[in-house]
Amino acid sequence: MAFGELIKRHLVDTRPLGVPAYRRIWLGQAVSHIGVGVTVVAVGQQVYEITHSSFYVGLIGIANLIPLIVFGLWGGAVADAVDRRKLLLAGSVVAWLATLFILVQALLGLNNVYLIFLAVALNSTGFAITGPTRGAIIPRILDRELVPAANALNSLVYSMGAVLGPMVGGVAMSHGGYAQAYAVDAVLFTANLYAALRLPSLPPLGEVTRPGARAVLDGLSFIVRSPVLMMSFVVDIIAMVFAMPRALFPELTAERFGGDLLALGWMNSAMAIGSVAGALFSGWVGRVRRQGVALSVVIAVWGLAVAAAGLVHDLRLLVLFMAVGGVADVISSVWRQSILQLYAPDEMRGRLQGAFMVVVAGGPRLGDLRAGATATAFGLTGAWVGGGLACAVTVLVVGLSVAGFRNYRAGASAQVKEEPA
Template sequence: MTEDPAAPRPSHARRGSLQQGRSGTSPPGGQLPADPVEPGEVAEPAPVPRRRGWALDTSPLRNPGYRRLFWGLTSTMVGQQMTLVAVPVQVYAITRDSLLVGVTSMVSLVPLVVFGLLGGAIADAMDRRRLMLVTGVGSAVTSALLALQALLPGGGSLWLLWALVAAVSGFTAVNQPARSAVIPALVGPEGVAAANALAMTVRQVGVIVGPLVAGLLIGLGDLFVAYAVDAATLLVAVLLVRGLPPLPPGGNTGPLRLGAAVRGVGEGFTFLRTQPVLLMTFVVDVVAMLFAWPQAVFPELAADRYAGSANAYGWLFAGISIGALLMGLTSGWVSRVDRQGAVVLAAIVVWGVAIIGFGLAQSLWMAVFFLAVAGAGDMVSAVLRSSMLQTAAPDEMRGRMQGVFIVVVAGGPRLGDLRAGAVASAAGVGVAMVSGGVVVVVAMAVVALLVPSFRLFRASRAGA
């Protein structure tokens, strides 16, 4: 961003180490002014006082632009989680085949990966507000079609359901990089961590509340309402985004073409290879998820080790989200962290140690406690890694970096499920979890030693 909001944006694209800095200056965090913004310009944020204390930092909500983005996200989270629960239930009702339920997960993953990468490039090539509007409308229409297909005779069509699931995943994958990339333009670099903590806390509320509401509706045999609620909340989000000013990316934009988008993905990976700090934000998360994601062992634990405990599967499934939510509500300190790289490494070590404890826990409540600790560590890591990407990457690369982030976040746990399931089948759940946690802890120590630029990264120097 420029110091003069009326001046054209300089290009910050460059190759080299982040520690060498980038040209240009970044504004302090704050609010978008109420004055009209000319097309092609983004208004300069005004300073927002930093809060002290442990409570969730809500200061970004003073910003009218971010407030629209936040309430749009809030309105959609419960509905999206209801759809995530309703789809596998409907697939099983149609097919009575658990394998096809698993295939449905891959049906959603493939467009998420493909369009997550392309969506990041698109978000760096066109006005991000317009992109959020187009994809938001697409998501709302697709969710409405999901509701209508639930009324078809026989409970619906599997192939139609898969097509709509793929479409929802594709629209989401293009929307999310743009939504994340505009946060620094709305709140300024100093407000990014607090804005991310707010958004991720709301997501955890949705993860907990959405499945509960969906379960009640599904118990009443009403998949239509579950899908319709999602469509309605997505429409609310679109109406809120309409009130944002134009949000063009930094650098030059031109006509949007598929070939240019594909080349943009390649340029993003080329840029990423030259930036060890940004690259390591992805690497450390892949390591944490690949070696210590525990969800695949929940059914076995619920049926065996914790068979005498009521609703063991439900508590295990909720454990990580409970910890993440509690951390989100007490995350005021996270938004003030300057040495973000070091704290990310420490948070992932907490994740790894907690997973070791989970693997050894002989009671359900100890297992849930350790999962909650793991979730708290993951919440800190996710907030700070997102903030590092949004502040350390130049504006014209933020969409592509967020696209890679989505792919990593979506793919890591699925690879982790595969590893955990294979090791648990061969050597037992305890070995699968304890060995994975140990690998995570050791890997973070190795990263700290071999990539000092990541360990020494400071938010205050990101735009220097």
């Protein structure tokens, strides 16, 4: 095979960008996620500056998690019953107002950690509504065969935002303080609003279930009855809760790098650098058939990479190891999202995307709390390295022990009712 053909087979598939509705969503996320990355690093640093405690930085995860659980599951049920364009626009407005709120508190110099937690919770509410809604929209506006490629492209913009956002955040905080960082996010987020406005009407298809507790429970029951879906959630929870070291970044910056905010920016961007590389060369990912086994292996690689990063004192090596983890993480993300979107019927997609979003977004928040608490008990290195090693061991044992997940082949359908794992 010629070198050019080999590269083409492995580069990210850009065919979904030929669909105007998807292209606008993708471009809106590409711009707005840079602002999200700015705010993530700024909030963590501001809370640490106020409290000088990694535990309080970890509590940011709880401020995110509670709205994610409540409104993520409810938002997914609503997405199955209403026009998804209108719901996406409403959730985007909520998230934008939260960004303006945290900008105002910085401009006023309030330095109140509980106001920051409130702003984070409000922003998380908006994200909990838009996340499952956007995920349920993708299979509606694209042909089925393009969905995995679209997920790789989505991962690419998330990762690029996570790379550029912390870098921009570090520069903004160095020159204009927290208010300038939050102002950048507020301006860039308008791209998401524009993309939502330009979507076509997307009323529900199939049988409409009134949103509420019953609809949410039906979605959760569907997941529990499927060992493939259930285990795809479980392995991601293991990865994020055991091995996510994000809450430890400010303390590590202070201890090993003299409090250098640019080092903090590199640290926050490191995993995303690997994710960008992994997404750019993701053309091969859709050709993997044994996705249950493959998921377990790449998540174990993520855990080992995190553990290695926690042992080094050279910033370049830390960035390298976290980037390796980022490659593994983005590959895992593409497989998990594609399994869910193609497995579920349209009338269930919103609810299942809501549950997926709670796991994907909530797992790192629990990981923040785990990291902060274990750092208090066992020290920075113990919390960081021990978590990575525990992730690698646990995901291989758990992921490979369930036959349905271990034997899963890409393309399996939910047409056949499965028994609990």
